[in-house]
Amino acid sequence: MVESDVEYxxxxxxTPSREQGEENSSLSCPECGSTNFREDEARGEMVCSKxxxxxEDSIVDSSPEYRSFDSDSNEKKARAGAPLTYTKxxxxxxxxxxxxxxxxxxxxSKKRAQYYRLRKWHKRLTQSKDRNLGFALAELNRLxxxxxxxxxxxxxxxxLYEKAVDKGLVRGRSMESVITxxxxxxxxxxxxxRTLDEISEASGIEKREIGRAYRYVARELDLRxxxxxxxxxxxxxxAKLQLSGEVQAKARELIESAKEQDLLSGKGPTGVAxxxxxxxxxxxxxxxxxxxxAEIVGVTEVTIRNRYKELVSKLGLEExxxxxxxxx
Numbered sequence: 001m002v003e004s005d006v007e008y009x010x011x012x013x014x015t016p017s018r019e020q021g022e023e024n025s026s027l028s029c030p031e032c033g034s035t036n037f038r039e040d041e042a043r044g045e046m047v048c049s050k051x052x053x054x055x056e057d058s059i060v061d062s063s064p065e066y067r068s069f070d071s072d073s074n075e076k077k078a079r080a081g082a083p084l085t086y087t088k089x090x091x092x093x094x095x096x097x098x099x100x101x102x103x104x105x106x107x108x109s110k111k112r113a114q115y116y117r118l119r120k121w122h123k124r125l126t127q128s129k130d131r132n133l134g135f136a137l138a139e140l141n142r143l144x145x146x147x148x149x150x151x152x153x154x155x156x157x158x159x160l161y162e163k164a165v166d167k168g169l170v171r172g173r174s175m176e177s178v179i180t181x182x183x184x185x186x187x188x189x190x191x192x193x194r195t196l197d198e199i200s201e202a203s204g205i206e207k208r209e210i211g212r213a214y215r216y217v218a219r220e221l222d223l224r225x226x227x228x229x230x231x232x233x234x235x236x237x238x239a240k241l242q243l244s245g246e247v248q249a250k251a252r253e254l255i256e257s258a259k260e261q262d263l264l265s266g267k268g269p270t271g272v273a274x275x276x277x278x279x280x281x282x283x284x285x286x287x288x289x290x291x292x293x294a295e296i297v298g299v300t301e302v303t304i305r306n307r308y309k310e311l312v313s314k315l316g317l318e319e320x321x322x323x324x325x326x327x328x
Contacts, residue, residue, distance in 0.1 A: 086158035136175040181213035193228040197298045230272040240296045250280035275307030
């Protein structure tokens with residue numbers, strides 16, 4: 001179909017992606033051999049600029065249907081699908097036929113039987129990797145929610161677990177143990193560490209099994225994890241003990257001073273964090289008992305007393321501590 005040049009004199013301006021007269025070497029007009037084309041947005045057609053031959057029609061308009069006058073309003077109005085995510089076994093892009101039994105009752109009985117068969121074959125054709133990821137990522141979602149871990153940890157653990165499945169590291173081991181081991185690694189790596197006791201309690205897996213899976217996965221995936229720092233535990237422990245920000249800042253200051261004097265070598269970070277919070281609470285008048293701190297942190301009272309004595313004596317806080325304790 002050939003269009004006269006007169007018909008295109010009052011056309012809508014071309015889009016920036018295909019301006020009038022733009023050359024396209026991959027296409028050529030079968031009528032005149034020209035490689036210059038223009039796109040008519042109003043009609044959804046691609047037209048030869050030389051002879052007016054319509055090469056394509058019914059072109060889908062990919063531009064937004066809304067108007068925006070600045071970058072801020074454009075960002076607010078822009079719409080797209082959900083982003084790809086490793087936290088779903090299908091990256092969040094697949095579909096499911098009839099989610100739940102209630103969905104299928106919305107159609108006629110004749111169609112319902114057909115949908116039942118489609119759903120059955122859809123599940124049968126699902127690969128074993130997808131089934132594994134589906135169960136494992138559901139458990140990961142539960143653990144992340146229960147332990148109040150950030151989304152970045154959730155995403156990274158899911159990515160590493162899929163990598164472990166691809167390398168065959170889950171074969172012969174329970175998926176829960178591999179998930180908890182990766183959770184322990186990534187939480188430490190992103191400065192939001194959780195103790196083995198906390199992870200074991202949330203997952204129901206023994207610490208020994210988590211430890212074995214941790215060493216195996218870290219070696220096979222070449223994950224180098226530095227020891228956790230006592231400072232990383234302070235915000236969470238302080239929040240659980242309902243201590244103020246001043247106490248948390250003071251505890252951080254005590255740990256930094258102890259680090260400068262090389263008092264933390266060989267000491268467990270949770271015990272050091274617990275003792276520092278206990279000392280800071282006493283100094284700032286928000287005293288908590290050693291038993292309260294031990295229950296929240298998950299260490300024994302003996303550990304807190306030992307770290308407490310070391311920090312107080314080495315940092316020269318005996319007189320100040322005694323004075324504050326007399327005031328209570």
